[in-house]
Amino acid sequence: MNAADTAFVLISAALVMLMTPGLALFYGGMVRTKNILGTLMHSNILLGTVSVLWAIVGYSLAFGGDVGGIIGNFDFAFLNGVGQTAKEGVDNIPHLAFMIFQCMFAVITPALITGAFAERIKFSGFLLFTALWLLVVYCPMAHWVWGGGWMAKMGALDFAGGAVVHMSSGASALAAVLYLGRRHGFGKQSFIPHNLPLTILGAGILWFGWFGFNAGSALAANGLAASAFVTTHLAAAAAAFSWIIVEWWHRGKPTTLGMASGAVAGLVAITPAAGYVTPMPAILMGLVAGGLCYGGVLLKSFFKYDDALDVVGIHGLGGTFGALATGLFATKAVNELGADGLFYGNPEQLWIQFVSVVATWVFCFVMTLILFKIVDVMVGIRVSQDDEIKGLDVSQHSEVGYQL
Amino acid sequence: MNAADTAFVLISAALVMLMTPGLALFYGGMVRTKNILGTLMHSNILLGTVSVLWAIVGYSLAFGGDVGGIIGNFDFAFLNGVGQTAKEGVDNIPHLAFMIFQCMFAVITPALITGAFAERIKFSGFLLFTALWLLVVYCPMAHWVWGGGWMAKMGALDFAGGAVVHMSSGASALAAVLYLGRRHGFGKQSFIPHNLPLTILGAGILWFGWFGFNAGSALAANGLAASAFVTTHLAAAAAAFSWIIVEWWHRGKPTTLGMASGAVAGLVAITPAAGYVTPMPAILMGLVAGGLCYGGVLLKSFFKYDDALDVVGIHGLGGTFGALATGLFATKAVNELGADGLFYGNPEQLWIQFVSVVATWVFCFVMTLILFKIVDVMVGIRVSQDDEIKGLDVSQHSEVGYQL
Amino acid sequence: MNAADTAFVLISAALVMLMTPGLALFYGGMVRTKNILGTLMHSNILLGTVSVLWAIVGYSLAFGGDVGGIIGNFDFAFLNGVGQTAKEGVDNIPHLAFMIFQCMFAVITPALITGAFAERIKFSGFLLFTALWLLVVYCPMAHWVWGGGWMAKMGALDFAGGAVVHMSSGASALAAVLYLGRRHGFGKQSFIPHNLPLTILGAGILWFGWFGFNAGSALAANGLAASAFVTTHLAAAAAAFSWIIVEWWHRGKPTTLGMASGAVAGLVAITPAAGYVTPMPAILMGLVAGGLCYGGVLLKSFFKYDDALDVVGIHGLGGTFGALATGLFATKAVNELGADGLFYGNPEQLWIQFVSVVATWVFCFVMTLILFKIVDVMVGIRVSQDDEIKGLDVSQHSEVGYQL
Amino acid sequence: MKKIEVITRPYKLDEIKEKLTGLGIKGMTVSEVKGFGRQRGHTEVYRGAEYQVDFVPKVKMELVVEDGLAGEVIKAIQAAAQTGEVGDGKIFVSTIDEVIRIRTGETGNAAI
Amino acid sequence: MKKIEVITRPYKLDEIKEKLTGLGIKGMTVSEVKGFGRQRGHTEVYRGAEYQVDFVPKVKMELVVEDGLAGEVIKAIQAAAQTGEVGDGKIFVSTIDEVIRIRTGETGNAAI
Amino acid sequence: MKKIEVITRPYKLDEIKEKLTGLGIKGMTVSEVKGFGRQRGHTEVYRGAEYQVDFVPKVKMELVVEDGLAGEVIKAIQAAAQTGEVGDGKIFVSTIDEVIRIRTGETGNAAI
């Protein structure tokens, strides 16, 4: 047990926790006034429900003893055996610290999806869906990659959650919007962000918290943490810049929403790679991610699916790109426990990454479709058109955001 | 001296510092537009005045050599003898680190009270009251519990401030609103929050900072800190959830303000217990706290006192519940320096906790009444009705919040 | 290499990173609605552009091998040789950690300047100016003071950036507004802050992040870090208080903007001194800084230059005062690697500080004038009057801030 | 038909509305406005710079009523809105040529 | 000249505007208002305290047109704004004595 | 009595107000509106999606004056508000049947 590593992981966990309220702002600023509270609620309430579920059974499903490479067992249910001493295999920090750090990841992942079905989901259905999703999508995914499941065994590299967090939420987002359909007025009315300063602030908080997310994933205050910190920052920086350059060229103006979106795209892309690549490839990944995800958000106008806040375009695409790029740029010089990528002489890694990408997309997409159907039948998943026009704040929560 | 613990305590102090601006937002969003700045000011200016007072004399009164179990002496006045080396009894971190960590607690405690007398207090009277309150209420309370005073000697458990911070502010809040009377229009006009996104953000920042508050109170980056971190998070999570469930049942809708309020209620309740209980009781405490404090805020409509932002209902009640529950769930298995509670075979602890609850309520309530009277006579404590209708922003500060 | 110090510096770097979004809010709240996004952009995009430039060449220019006391060489270009092991001379943390901590300083310094030319600068010109400014003003300054350049050799004390960060941005701000001219309507229309809660929040975030800035500059989690943390907090506290007292006396009301401005003034003033002075002089410095910078902001009405958000009055003046006061109050009792100031028997230190002040002002002022001229000729530096009336949000970014 | 425009203190809105519904008034339209008049405004100070703000927050209520109701309505409004202090506001009465209810196409008094 | 005031649902604004520009209408002025009428409002709940909000968000469009155009314009507006549900709103028509275009000083129909 | 409604550029408000107080005008009511007219709006772009915004921020000033004052007032407003660029706005004049000062109950010219 190491006090410095414990301090680092606990503070990192606090930083990751803050990402969820940050995400709430990031999303909240982009919806219309009448949905601001509903949108803030979608992210923040998961700090409540997911955390409790995680303690009761989720953590165990993800990190309990491996069952066939697929899922964890119930050894850690109710945090049984999760105490102040170290966990087997992570012997530098208290088991509780590891558990709570992972808890924050489990909270924010379904929160990411909420951007897709914003402005039209029924709150009770939403609660049920996210609870089920945690157990049957997130926990298995986390187990596969970080809990000793089949992806880990296959050698897939995912430092801080390119597959577990971003691709999984992106793929689920796509399924969700296909099931749910478009918002009333989509393509006819203008859906304009109602409070961009909130969004910009949210992006700033996300960036800040992401240091906990990625550097904290080193689980120690060492050179690797420093390296992951640096790649994270530089990828975000590069992507913020490249996004506005691309839109400047495409639409004639660089936008602040573009800057914020680009930063998030860069953070997403570097997440799987953060602890495996050196700084210059991180900048390159950021530059590409900014442009790529800009293209990604344009897809929805083209294919006419209503991914309200671009979860598919940014997290889905960005996460996929990051996972593949990890297969290109990873090097053992950064992280002995990692692997070399294509550019370091190991083409196989790219193939492994590719398999993990496909598996993640298929699994999360299909499972989410099924869950939406189940929830829809059980409690309903979309608000009535009347409630949608009134807005989620009034119709779902009996509140209004602003009385200025 | 231990560098890891020093890092942990300093960062924790920074986190606790951020709680005060966070609290300002939490409160600020709930008042009417015309009082937003006054409300932000009430919390934030205490970072100024209380910190300076603390350095000059407050810290010494709280943590200086014990005088009859009641108060500290002047040994540390002007931070004399408070340096880079360790304090006697807390030998792992610099004395300055301990002092400044405690300073942040001294700042936020009177800030909590400000929610009660929001929208009608005179700024000069407010400044005077909080300065006096720090010296004659907070410093003794801190001394009793953490400075080696009589409550400590009696064996009362208060890990991070159930009595010192939350009950003291709750009891003082009750005295304050009884003295001050209701706002103009109370019960007739609707007092609706003017900017709930600010409140939600504030709650998020509070939650984040509370990790510094509770885990930091371990004063070391060890298993106990991890344990306190976890109980804090889970209690907040459970209470956020239980509050909305209770209001869903009672009023037909789960609200975002309820989610935020519940989270704070859970954080309050776990504060005295954070370093003494295991995770499952923490969840239980959170579940109860959410429902209990929801009931607590309803009391004011019933008894017709105008506790504007529910300091009594949330901090007073939540703190009291937490203190008593500590007497139920505490276990030495978590913290050797603690004690066992009723459910671990030690009914006496519940009695000790009960005594500390009663003493805290009586002491803080009476002292605050006296201070309000003194301040009222000296400089006046309530604004004129005209100024109240204009709002504190214009009448006390010559500013307006928004020019959108 | 020390894990605790690594944890401390990495978290500190994250805190400093957050200051830039915090500064964006602080500034953003003070402009008129039509410029909110442009103002947020000015700070935040520098997280993108400056960070990338820093990694490519800026860090090397500042901290690479000394070339004549003036500038660093290209040894660290593209972060060549900047890895997970320690840097020569800073042997307790990974070189990457040191580099990224410094990166955050490089980002926020030009961001500070943006308050001066707010509401009228052309975005393309702004981007070019800040890029050039980083390379030819900031990197040399950082090298002189922290990279082993002539100021360091002379013995000038600047713990966390009184000269490098605050005076440099203040002096550059003055040059910028003299070159750029006043905003349309200056002195005739009222330029009233459009969203003070944002500004107050921004100030809170700045205060929080400043702990990383100043305490982190100890580059270790030790007694010195604790001391710098304390002096930082107390100076901010004292200045927040003294500013409102002075304006209360001068204009009849204490304002929340004054409280926030005072806090920032105190933080600025203590920055060069944080690791060299004891707490009581820190309080004194804060008290003086609050009053002094209040006077500083009045200068612009007197001399009729349009320093929109008072960069000269607060950062220029506050930084200068802080640098000189360091020459008064510094003591080796706090920091062996420092020096004694006038009040500790070493009048020469005050002279050294004075030289560093003059050199900084002259260098930054002249260079900025030249850069503005160059940029103006190349791409233009000020928007058309029509665009200025429309606001930067619509004219430069095709966005609007609020649709409430 | 008559259009009655009332400009008065925001916090009086609910009281007036209740009085009017008591008289059988079925509809009205309200907006936030800034008033300039005999009532003094306030001073604002930002970083030492003083601004005199002459405008005071007011609400404007517009209601269209049958000719016969106008007198009674005006009296009710005046009674409810009056505080006797400067700034109570004004009532403006003008003539409306035609009213159409969008939902049904009804016109005239039937549409109100 | 006639002033046509329309009070209707916010999300209908664009549709109505398009219809009107189709008729050759060159200008109009729009504001956000709160309407009280037959349409029910909603309930808000803050920390267990219930508030009944009777006001519903509406837009008010004001356009001044030549006398001859008024009938056609009103018809177009009604068609575009109608949903058939309570809350569609009203059209009020009144007489304008004079119009001046500030830019040119033109008056009367030429100024519209 | 006449009601004079002015729709013009927001930043002209203070200038016009000063001119009018110079003429002895004691009161007026101002609101923020969005104008649609010959003046072009602007484009907004959010994540690559372009929106054409036709509405331009304007202020509306309403003032009720004695019949005799109207001409002078209108001239003053036009002079102060004119820039000569498209978008200067309009002045609409209509007739008010009655004015009541809520505070005192005064009516007619005395109430203005």
Ligand SMILES: Nc1ncnc2c1ncn2[C@@H]1O[C@H](COP(=O)(O)OP(=O)(O)O)[C@@H](O)[C@H]1O
């Ligand atoms: N001539 C006017 N035309 C339009 N609105 C007016 C006029 N005079 C007053 N008002 C409105 O009535 C409000 C109250 O007027 P004021 O002169 O302050 O008090 P009182 O109505 O008590 O005399 C003003 O704020 C303004 O909105």
Ligand SMILES: Nc1ncnc2c1ncn2[C@@H]1O[C@H](COP(=O)(O)OP(=O)(O)O)[C@@H](O)[C@H]1O
């Ligand atoms: N008499 C009236 N005077 C002014 N505005 C009215 C009047 N009646 C209705 N309104 C406006 O029209 C809106 C719609 O009226 P409402 O009675 O709800 O539905 P409908 O027009 O379908 O009968 C109201 O919200 C209000 O703004």
Ligand SMILES: Nc1ncnc2c1ncn2[C@@H]1O[C@H](COP(=O)(O)OP(=O)(O)O)[C@@H](O)[C@H]1O
């Ligand atoms: N017919 C009209 N009815 C109501 N408001 C109008 C009308 N025409 C113009 N306006 C208002 O006047 C403003 C200025 O009109 P615009 O045509 O842009 O310029 P100009 O007045 O210089 O010709 C518009 O934004 C609108 O608010």
